[in-house]
Every structure is written in structure tokens, then in C-alpha cells.
Amino acid sequence: MAESVTLIGEGVQPASSMRCRAADAAPVLRLFHHNIYEYGRGVRGLFLMTLSRPELEVTLGKLERQGIHHFVQELNQFKVNLFFGRPAYVAVARSIVTRPLNALTAEEDFMLGTLLGYDREQQCRRFLTRSGRGMPENLPLAAE
Numbered sequence: 001m002a003e004s005v006t007l008i009g010e011g012v013q014p015a016s017s018m019r020c021r022a023a024d025a026a027p028v029l030r031l032f033h034h035n036i037y038e039y040g041r042g043v044r045g046l047f048l049m050t051l052s053r054p055e056l057e058v059t060l061g062k063l064e065r066q067g068i069h070h071f072v073q074e075l076n077q078f079k080v081n082l083f084f085g086r087p088a089y090v091a092v093a094r095s096i097v098t099r100p101l102n103a104l105t106a107e108e109d110f111m112l113g114t115l116l117g118y119d120r121e122q123q124c125r126r127f128l129t130r131s132g133r134g135m136p137e138n139l140p141l142a143a144e
Contacts, residue, residue, distance in 0.1 A: 028055045032062070039068065039085055044117040046089035049082045056080050073097055089115050106131035 028051060035047045051059060056072065063070045063084055070084035071094050081101070083093045093115060096108045104112065110127040114120060128134060 029058065032059050035084075036062070036066070036068075044085070046083065046085040046093055046115045046117070048116055049084075050075070051080055051082055052078060053080065056082060075100075 028049070032049065035049070038044055039047065049059070059082060060070070060072075068084050069087045069090040070082060071090060073081040073083070075081060081097075083090060083097065093112060096104065096112050101109075101112075106127050109130060110123055113123045113126065
């Protein structure tokens with residue numbers, strides 16, 4: 001069963017004038033449906049989408065109907081971050097994401113990026129840079 005939505009910070013209710021038209025939401029919904037497909041196939045366990053409030057209304061309904069765990073992080077009165085996926089992944093992300101993403105520690109950023117399925121080598125490089133531990137100058141990327 002899906003978790004109820006928890007907004008971090010003070011929520012602003014969407015205005016009726018902010019209703020989401022299908023044409024406006026089409027690109028976001030295509031990406032959302034692709035993410036749901038990947039989730040169902042086990043490609044990744046956690047997803048993050050930054051959405052407008054009207055887009056959020058549409059996507060939350062679909063997540064709840066499919067019983068997919070999720071939570072919402074408040075960004076401002078117009079935008080939110082929607083995290084969804086496997087229950088354990090969502091629980092860990094919820095415990096990490098207690099403030100804006102750009103305010104996460106290097107360790108939190110690394111864990112979240114890894115959970116989201118980002119390239120592990122690039123996450124290691126990002127961690128070394130963000131933590132101030134430096135990066136050996138002659139260390140090539142795996143693709144090089």
C-alpha cells in the first residue's frame with residue numbers, strides 16, 4: 001500500500017486556476033509513464049521528478065492507484081520534488097531529504113544519487129569533489 005503524501009515545509013494549496021491541461025502535462029506524463037515502466041521492470045528502485053503542482057495532482061493519483069510508495073518535497077509554491085519507488089528506497093530517501101537537495105552533505109548526496117541509479121563512478125567523483133577530498137588529476141573516466 002502506498003504511503004500518504006507528506007509535504008516538507010508549509011504547503012500551498014493549488015489554486016483552481018492552476019488546473020493541469022492534458023496538452024500541458026503531456027511531456028511530463030510521457031516521462032512519468034516511462035519511469036513507471038522502468039519501475040515495473042526493476043530497472044531502478046527510486047525515481048525523482050520535479051513537477052508543477054498541477055502535474056503533481058495527476059501523477060499522485062496514478063501512484064496511489066498502483067500502490068507505489070512516494071513522498072513529496074516542497075520546493076516553492078509552484079514546484080515540488082516527487083520521489084517514488086520501492087518501499088525501502090523511498091524510506092531511505094525520506095530520511096535523507098530533510099532539507100533542499102543543494103544543502104545535503106556530500107555523503108547524503110552520494111547516497112541519494114546512488115539510490116536514484118546515477119552512474120556510480122560519477123557519483124564517486126562528485127563525492128570526492130564535494131567533500132573536499134580532491135580527485136587525482138590523472139584518474140580517467142571509465143569511458144575514456
